[in-house]
Amino acid sequence: MEISMDVLVKRFKDYVSFDSQSSEENDQVCPSTPGQMVLAKHLAEELKALGLEEVTLDNHGYIMATLPASGCEGAPVVGFIAHMDTSPDASGADIKPQVVENYDGGDIVLNKEQDIRLSPKDFPSLLKYKGQPIMTTDGTTLLGADDKAGVTAIVSAVEYLLQHPEIKHGKIRLCFTPDEETGRSADRFDVKAFGADFAYTVDGDELGSLEYENFNAANAAITFKGRSVHTGDAKGKMINANTVACEWQQMLPAGERPEYTEGYEGFYHVHKVSGDVEKVTMMMLIRDHDKAKFARRKLYLEELAALLNKKYGEGTVTVDCKDMYLNMREKMEEAMYVVELAEKAMESAGVKPVVKPIRGGTDGARLSFMGLPCPNLFTGGTNFHGRFEYLPLLSLQKAAETVLAIMTEAGKLRKH
Missing domain, CATH: 3.30.70.360 (Alpha-Beta Plaits)
Incomplete structure (x- = not known):
């Protein structure tokens, strides 16, 4: 099951065209910035147009939607979660994504006028993507892969299932949240309304990362x-x-x-x-x-x-x-089948799982303590929260295909 690179790039560029930067100062309102709600309304309409059911958008900017089961009605309900906001650490306005079609291993000139370069001397992990297409910023803003790459991967995976009704899967729930970057997105997350037996945040970084323990x-x-x-x-x-x-x-x-x-x-x-x-x-x-x-x-x-x-x-x-x-490992040890399912799905998508601790946190940490086991999956992006952020496009494609594989593998399970 291969998801079109053109579809992914087009969708990602659409999402990053919205300035949805959140604000740490405006902590009495959710979402903390009006731009997040603008993107939320756009995304909700897109989900309806694709054919998803039970699409809701509440007054705080939380979107939920359902893809009904197809041929696997007895399977557990699996959820996928990503956040729409971008970090307050760098501007998210007027993002101008640039694509290097075949990275040659040298410096990438992000901004010729200001002589801003993305260099493997400063970021050695760039060299892992030699010969691949890489999306970058223009050196004046962040890119927004954290976490619009996650939103892109999830939406593209459910779109694929809608276009291929012959593929069996269980009931799938989606949720896109505001204000994750300010640590408040789980505050108003309605676990009961979400109705999933377990879920995954798609909010990690480089190819293959699978995380179920955090600070x-x-x-x-x-x-x-x-x-x-x-x-x-x-x-x-x-x-x-x-x-x-x-x-x-x-x-x-x-x-x-x-x-x-x-x-x-x-x-x-x-x-x-x-x-x-x-x-x-x-x-x-x-x-x-x-x-x-x-x-x-x-x-x-x-x-x-x-x-x-x-x-x-x-x-x-x-x-x-x-x-x-708190560290979600305490709760995930009671539901390790959720991690094992992700590992199996990654391998079927041609991705080697890289299990590692998160040196940070995700919504999944708090949601796991709220009764929803929720490890974290990679998006492919790296150098988040700054102008040197970049997104290897083959990694984004594999992120979407991993989400798709989990959706189909989860349909083979029976409720615990």
Whole structure:
């Protein structure tokens, strides 16, 4: 079963023509930006036109749709999920995709005027795709493969089944969500209404990746309160919140940062600092695959705060730490047949499964704890969230064909 490359490229370019960047600041509204709803309405109409049933779009931008069973009415209901928003880290407006038809292994000039290049010197994984067609940005925006490549793969797979009624499959449910990049897309996900026995997020990166374990994640806001005094008379009186914040960061374990870690190694990450002498706010990520280590990391922040408060005075440092998601492995171990099904489907599609931990999170992590086992599948893209993002087109094709293979293999199962 081969899905047309032309169909995939056309559909992907259509989706990335919509600016659906989400916003971390606008956290009281869902979707957080109006562009997401514009794309959602477009996508809902496309699903209806293709012939899908029970197509719904709610006021928060969640789309659900059904492909009824065909010849496999006793099979479990399998779901596929992808998000429509793109990252706030880089512009998603006026994306101009470029296709290098036969990558030669050298630098790819993204933007001649600004001399912006995608180079294997900086990104060695490019060389894996020598001789293949690669889609890139023009160097001024992200591409949007995270996760419009996932949306493309899912829609193209169900379109193929609709065009080939002779292929048997069970009932299939689709859901496309807003605000995944801000960590809020599972907040309003109605698992009961979705009605799937298990599902897959199609939101991974390079060819073959299959992920069913992820970081335990917490986000922390650290507030440092100082005391401003005229610099000419500051001795013994001033407490500079900037200095205390710098001292805090120096007390974090030096090697436990994203730029020094890989695989199962956890980290602390300071990603935003703002303020002055009187007050500094620091935003941090705390991540670890191991639940006990994760708990110790959060405890360490409380211990640091206590130490600095003892030094500078009670209330100088406060920590507001909130759990974001937990490692889905805990739940997936109870439903490993879902992972095994994906492995079998990948192999039938000519893809070698690459099982690895996610150094991040997906909707699937939270959904698994909400009762919907939900590992993560590759889309083919890489270098997400920036202007050096690229999408090997053969990998996108294999992502769509993997989704298609899971749809047909799931029809051979019986409900657990």
